[in-house]
Amino acid sequence: MSEPTLNGQVALVTGSTQGIGAGIAKEFAAHGARVVIHGLQESAGAEVAAAVRNAGSEALTILGDVRDEGFCRSLVRQTLNRFGRLDILVNNAASTERSNIEDDSLELWDRVLAINLRAPFILCQEAARNMKERRKGCIINIGSVNAYVGARNLLAYSTSKGGLMTFTRNLAFHLTQHRIRVNQINPGWVLTEGERHVQSVVEGKGEEWLTKAVQSRPFGRLLYPEDIAHAALFLAATELITGAVLDYDQVPVGAPRDV
Numbered sequence: 001m002s003e004p005t006l007n008g009q010v011a012l013v014t015g016s017t018q019g020i021g022a023g024i025a026k027e028f029a030a031h032g033a034r035v036v037i038h039g040l041q042e043s044a045g046a047e048v049a050a051a052v053r054n055a056g057s058e059a060l061t062i063l064g065d066v067r068d069e070g071f072c073r074s075l076v077r078q079t080l081n082r083f084g085r086l087d088i089l090v091n092n093a094a095s096t097e098r099s100n101i102e103d104d105s106l107e108l109w110d111r112v113l114a115i116n117l118r119a120p121f122i123l124c125q126e127a128a129r130n131m132k133e134r135r136k137g138c139i140i141n142i143g144s145v146n147a148y149v150g151a152r153n154l155l156a157y158s159t160s161k162g163g164l165m166t167f168t169r170n171l172a173f174h175l176t177q178h179r180i181r182v183n184q185i186n187p188g189w190v191l192t193e194g195e196r197h198v199q200s201v202v203e204g205k206g207e208e209w210l211t212k213a214v215q216s217r218p219f220g221r222l223l224y225p226e227d228i229a230h231a232a233l234f235l236a237a238t239e240l241i242t243g244a245v246l247d248y249d250q251v252p253v254g255a256p257r258d259v
C-alpha cells in the first residue's frame with residue numbers, strides 16, 4: 001500500500017489551535033496539504049502554524065467564534081481568497097460544556113448547539129458551493145461516542161453530536177451526486193488540552209484521578225490526537241467512502257463507560 005497523500009490540497013480544520021484539531025492539521029500538512037488553522041487560542045494557533053510550515057507546507061491562521069454566522073461564512077471565503085480552492089473541511093471545533101435536564105439553561109443549550117451543530121451546517125453550506133463547482137470535496141465531521149446515548153451530565157453535548165451524525169449521513173446521501181464525500185469520526189476519550197481542563201478543573205477530579213483513570217483503560221492509555229488524525233487522513237485521502245461513521249475507541253459502543 002502506498003502512503004496516503006494530500007499533495008496540493010487545501011484543508012480547513014476548525015478548532016485546530018489545540019487538541020485533536022491541531023493533530024489533524026499537522027498530520028494533513030505532513031502529507032502535503034496546505035492548512036487553514038482556526039480556533040480561539042492565538043499563541044497555541046501560532047505554534048500549530050509553525051509546525052505546519054516546518055513540515056514544508058503553507059498555513060493560514062484565522063481566529064474567530066463559530067457561533068457567528070458571518071464569521072463562519074468568511075472563514076470559507078478567506079480560505080478561497082488565499083488558496084483558490086477548498087478540498088477538505090473538518091468540522092472539529094466544539095463545546096463540551098456539561099449540563100443535564102435539571103440545570104441545563106436555554107442559553108447553555110443554544111450555545112452548545114450553535115457551536116457543535118449550527119456552525120458545521122453553515123460551514124458545509126458555504127464549502128459545498130466551491131466543492132460542487134469543482135466536483136470534488138471531502139467533509140469530515142468530528143462527533144463523539146457520546147452521540148449514541150451520552151453521559152448524564154452531557155445532555156446538550158450528546159444531543160449535538162447525535163444530530164451531527166444524522167447530518168453527516170443525510171448530507172453524504174445528497175452530496176454524493178456532486179462527488180463530495182461526507183464522513184464522521186466519533187472519538188472515544190482523547191487526552192487533549194480541553195479534556196484535561198474539563199476533568200481536572202471543571203469537574204474538579206484532579207490529576208491523580210486522571211492518572212488512575214488512564215491506567216484503568218483496556219490499552220493502558222487514552223487516545224491521543226494523533227490517533228484521530230490518522231483516521232482523518234485515511235478518510236481524506238481515500239476516494240470512495242461516504243456516509244461512514246467511524247467509532248474510534250478502545251471500548252466498544254454500548255459497553256459500560258464508567259471509569
Ligand SMILES: NC(=O)c1ccc[n+]([C@@H]2O[C@H](COP(=O)([O-])OP(=O)(O)OC[C@H]3O[C@@H](n4cnc5c(N)ncnc54)[C@H](O)[C@@H]3O)[C@@H](O)[C@H]2O)c1
Nearest residue numbers: 015017019020039040065066092093094144189190192194
Ligand atoms: N477529547 C475528547 O475526549 C473527545 C472525545 C470525543 C469527541 N471529541 C471531539 O473532538 C473535537 C475536539 O476536541 P478536543 O478535545 O481537541 O477539544 P479542545 O477543547 O482541546 O479544543 C477545541 C477547539 O475548538 C475551538 N473552539 C471551541 N469553541 C469555539 C467557538 N465558539 N468558536 C471557535 N472555535 C471554538 C477551540 O478554540 C479549540 O481550538 C470536538 O469536536 C470534541 O467534541 C473529543
